[in-house]
Amino acid sequence: MEAGRSPNIEILTNSRLLSLEGEPGNFTAKVYQEPRYIDEDKCTACGTCKMYCPKPVVDEYNERLDITRAPHIDYAQAIPSSYYIDPRYCLRVNFETCNLCAQTCTAGAIDFSQKPKELALEVGAVVMAPGFGKVDNSVLQKFGYGKYLDVVTNLEFERLTCASGPTEGHIIRLSDNKKPKNIAFLQCIGSRDETCGNGYCSSICCMSAIKEASVAKEHEPEVDVSIFFMDVRTQGKGFDDTRQRAEEKYGINVIKARVPRVEQISGKLALNYVTEDGKSHSDIFDMVVLSVGLESPEGAKEMAKISGIELNHYDFCKTITSKPLSTSREGVLVAGAFSGPKDVPESVTQASGVAAEVSEILSSARGTKSVHLAYPDEDKTLSEEKPRIGVFVCHCGVNIAGVVDVKAVRDYAATLSDVVYYENVMYSCSQDALKMLAQKIKDNRLNRVVIAACSPRTHEPLFQETMKSVGVNPAFFEMANIRDQCSWVHAKEPDAATQKSKDLVRMAVAKARELEPLQAQTVDVLSKALVIGGGVAGMTSALSIAEQGFECALIERTDKLGGNAGRLKLTNFGEDAGKILSDLMKKVSKHPKITVKLNTELDELSGFVGNFISKLNSAGNSEIFEHGVVVIATGGYEYQPSQYYYGESNKVLTQLQLEEKISKGKTALKNINNIVMIQCVGSRGDDLKYCSKFCCAQAVKNALAIKKINPDANIYILYRDIRTYGFNEDLYKEARNQGVIFISYNIERKPEAIKDGENIRVRVFDALIGEDIEIPADILALSVGVAPADNLKLSNIIKAPLTGDGFFLEAHAKLKPVEVAVDGVYLAGHAHGPKTLDESIAQAKAAAGKACIPLAKGKVSVAPIVSKVDKDACIGCGLCESLCPYKAIQLIKIDKKKKAETITASCKGCGICASHCPTLAISMGGFTDEAIMSQIHAFAESINKENV
Amino acid sequence: MAKKEKSGSVLVVGGGITGVQSALDLADLGYYVYLLEKKASIGGVMAQLDKTFPTNDCAI
The missing domain is CATH 3.50.50.60 (FAD/NAD(P)-binding domain)
Structure with a gap:
């Protein structure tokens, strides 16, 4: 959750919109903010206030399955990372009594003098992203919810399976705390249901049921799971495949029937239903999970009135196919589930799309309000000093500490040479823990930091940023993954998991000792884009990039723009598809910042984000085009x-x-x-x-x-x-x-x-x-x-991988749906996978939004983990050049001898060149031979001990 | 009459995954963002999820 660290994002919690006046470019938004009663800057999230508070409160974060106290924090990694007091239950707020928390808080953070505030914000545009609401309990009662304890909602079940949830991940019946022998998932609760007014499909519950059923089988392999569907709607990219694997791997029963009600018979739950063949069935289950759908957000009508936007007949925000991110009011945009039920990747795509849309409106004001974060100068003397290593062992709540004896690991770390500081941390990634980490680095003049926690893949940047904030080179950092590699995989062998954690920490410390500082580099960006493909997705991307103020070349393989959409007559909602397309084509061909090149294909691509060089082939004529980013929108075929x-x-x-x-x-x-x-x-x-x-x-x-x-x-x-x-x-x-x-x-x-x-x-x-x-x-x-276009050739040129189905593979299925493995390359439309017209448009906007980030910044910084060639040792054999998957190493001539040289900005630090170099002339930043060898030697220390 | 200059700030209403992602992208694109959340912490429903479909990655 990087939002907590951005200097350009001001988070206003406990807040709602009161009014919105003005016009696109100049709105005044009045906001009402309730007090937290705890000063965010002073609170250290120690939890003392919660410990002393006498007032039990149901825990809404845990879906009312647990108890908390009036002062609390929703979850350990929450942002803002301070506690707050729920004024509905606080004795001091309501009755002027108690005050225990204020007396016990050593940080003096509790402040009952806080009053509600009204803020007036001057903004150029507004994005509505209030998400979705909950289906009313009266709808769920028909299925026994509220009456029988063992009928739970999908979100409640999610909390039950979560290791940091109320049952620490144990799936139990709430009636008798016993493990259920069989579980039934009922689909379409509160959706596809006229009787509750929700005629639409919620689009996500089939996936959530299959996921939760799989997780249940993983937690309790002997449990029997049945899912009752009308239609299995796993239409998203790769979803059908996952469904099939789940059915085969876990033996989940898929029953095509709609269960009308749930009854209880001698403590168990009875389901009566009719299958497609007309036969009646009656089955008994220990537990029933209701796949509750999404509804329009609470207070949607009022919100619409305040912001001046129209809703559709289901009280979701009204949009049209050609403008999936626009509301009925200009300058007020919409993204996520507010405009219709959608899953995480669709929501994230829309979020990036809406950012592009805002950027189109406000391009003239870009940079006028943003602030830049400056890091203190690096303390160079630190790297010359003898290693002073700090080891921080994370509990991750019970995720690690529930299996691994983290205190023993910490004490073990203390015995290793050069370790001058060691400590346990409850959640090392929480904001207060990061503050503490920064302080400890300073206090102890640490010049190496080892964090024994989870994966560097997700958390390394967070810790490195903290090191930068106190002037330590971020390369002096090493992680030991004692969660994935110890507590998770050896959950049933706590002693062995603890021993392995010690081994990993010893190895990490050994490597940390050998680490060298690395310098981050920045390169200038050519503020031009290349969009490949002249269908709706490509044209939308090109137009958005141009409207955001950047030049753009749009290349199309055939002799006309339009792509597959040219054959559509009407959209699903009766809009004129031909007009949508012709309007778009007109805008694209007239735009002064867009150059359209028909009958043109990409033959070669070299360079890297910010500095790409393309060889374009226009009907046999070659042309060189230099640009900073690429959008792939090559479409598909019927x-x-x-x-x-x-x-x-x-x-x-x-x-x-x-x-x-x-x-x-x-x-x-x-x-x-x-x-x-x-x-x-x-x-x-x-x-x-x-x-x-x-x-x-x-x-x-x-x-x-x-x-x-x-x-x-x-x-x-x-x-x-x-x-x-x-x-x-x-x-x-x-x-x-x-x-x-x-x-x-x-x-x-x-x-x-x-x-x-x-x-x-x-x-x-x-x-x-x-x-x-x-x-x-x-x-x-x-x-x-739709069948994928012939993407293989382009995939080889760009080095962007494809899925098994022949579509381009995104960098992360959930959180990076329009980015690919190669920096500076983005995806839109059918090139990414089959989708509807409005989804293509939203995704094309998202790709344009992402593509404009490097263009707007004007600079990209390159991760310093790159290869380095020792020119004296290099024999110029060229093996590295032929193997590099990113075209990031090349042979140059020095004194008439061939020598390899890394193109730093293109290098991804994969290490293939280093591992194949016959003369060991290539070393990897952060992964030098010395560091890796010491890590391996440290591993051997334990083996040797055992052999003695 | 000269047109009033546009503001370089943006208001995002809602601090779930959609709101947070828009805010991050807008900040990266050079705008100042107010991220409005009715609850006491951002993250929305996704922060309540244990795992995500189809990769079963941790949601937080």
Whole structure:
């Protein structure tokens, strides 16, 4: 949670918006802020106040499953990292009695004189990201919630599985504290449910149920888990794959049925339900988890009134397909679940997208209000002194301390030479612990820091920043991962885990002794962008980059802009798709900062973030283009099926072809009365392993369009799971109301087409009647999904990896959905994976937002862990150059001899060159041979001891 | 009449993962951000999650 450390983010907690006046560029936002009653700057988060407080309070962070006190902190890593007093329960606030906390707080942080404040903030734009609300308990009562203790919500279950949660990760029945033998997950609670007014699909609960079911099986392998679905909606990138693995690996039972209610029979929970074949079942479970959906945020109506924006019929923020991040008020933008249920990657994508959108509006004011953080000068004498090592052993709550004897590890560290300071820390990554760390480094003149905690992958930057803040070179840092590598994997062998922790600490200390200071480098950035691909995603990215004030070249392989969207007629919500595209094309071609290059491909790319050199090939003519960043928006293709007589019969069309036909109106549909649609043709297991996400809504959209022209048409949609997630569920419902017939088919019994002369019939197994039926088809429409573009060539040029399915792989599935492994390269649209038009637009904005960060900064700093060539030892064999995956090492001529040289800015510090160099001429910053050898020798010390 | 100069500050309403990510990106893009949260700490619902789908990474 880096937000706590940014000098340009001011966090206002306990606050709400009172009013918003003004216009884009110049708003005045009035904000009401309730006091915390604890001074953030003075509080050390020691917890004494909570210990002495006599007032028990239900713990809302732990979903009311635990008890806390009036003064508390939600969780150890919370930001701000200070405690606060819940005024609803505090005796001092309400009755002027008690005051125990103030008397016991040694830091003098408790301040009951604090009063609510009203602030007036001058801002250029507003981003609405209030998230989602909770489904009312009255809806859950139908399923026994509140009546039977063993019926819990998905969020409550999440807290139960969490190691720092109320049960320390033990899954128990709340009625008798015993382990459940079997658990049922019920889907669509409070969503896809007209009776509670939530007709939409919440889009995320299928994933959360599968995740929680897998976690439950990992915690308690013998527990039996069943999930009751209507449709399994795991449409996100890679999600179907995970679902399948979870089903196979953990043996989770997937039951296609909607359970209407939960009853209790002699202490157990009884579920009665009907499966697709029409049979009734009655099963008994120890525990039931309700997959509760997302609702519009609490107070959405009032919030909308205050900020002057419109809501949709479900009280979510109203948006349109072409502007997924805009509200009805200019200058007020929206991101995340407020504009419709969405998961973390979608929300993070929108968050980056909305930042781009704001940056477009306020580009003239960029940098006028921001402040720069300066670090103190490095104390160079520290590195010349003898090692003074500080070892900090983290409890991570019970995550480590629950298994490893952390005190013993600390005491062991004390016995190692050069260790001058050692201590245990409850949560070493919490803000107060970092403050303490900085102080201890200063007090003890530490010039090496070893943290025995979790993974450097996630936490190293945090600790290094702290070292920088007190003038110590951040390279003097080493982590021992005693959480992942000890307490987690050896949870059942605490003694051995403790011994291994000691070994790791000894090795880390040995390496720390050999560490050398490294200097961070900065390079100037060429403030131009290259966008590859002229479809909707590419054009949107290019336009956003240009509107943010930077020059941009947009290259397109074919002779025209537009891509696949050129074939769309209407969006799912009835907007004119052609107009969206033509408006975009007009803006792109007119923009003075955009150069469009048609019939152009990227042949070569060299350089690194901030300084890329591209060789562009325009119909045979080569051209060099220099730029700072790259956006990949190469799109995808409509999958071309080889089954169901596609291409052999003119009655067999893809959904896009059908859409074109429908758009021609009545005459094109003359004499067409029976339409059969088959979903997942090619997708989800045939040629394409993944779900293409949009085809279910596309089929339903086309069905409704046909019904509009010919209400008597018989339309059959043969499907596996209907995945009309989010508000598209309205379309599905409407189609059912209008008499479109939905028949589900099983992967083992796929529908077959029978060609009889000119006529086509479709044979499908109907589970309800238990036999095959045959449907004559005047049109057979195939929902074919999207196949990746030929990304392999580009992947090799850019060195950006692909997924197994052939799409570009993002840097992190959750938190870096538009970045790739190569710095300065970003992703948008179908190049990343199948998605809908509005999702492509949001992601294209996000890619533009991320791409403009280095352009706006004008400089990039390069991580100092890079390779260094000892020119005297180098024999110029070139092995390193041929092996480097990042083009970061090259041969140059020095005195007529070939020598390798690192291109520091491109180097990722992977070490492949160093490990292959036949003369050991290459060393890695932070991982020198000396340091690694001492680490290995330190490991051997324990082996030798055991052998004696 | 000369147009009033635009402000380089932004208000983000909501301190969940979406609000926090927007705030970070906006700060990186050169703007000053007020991050408004109705509760006493930021992080929203994601901070309550133990693991995340599909990689089962730690949510915090």
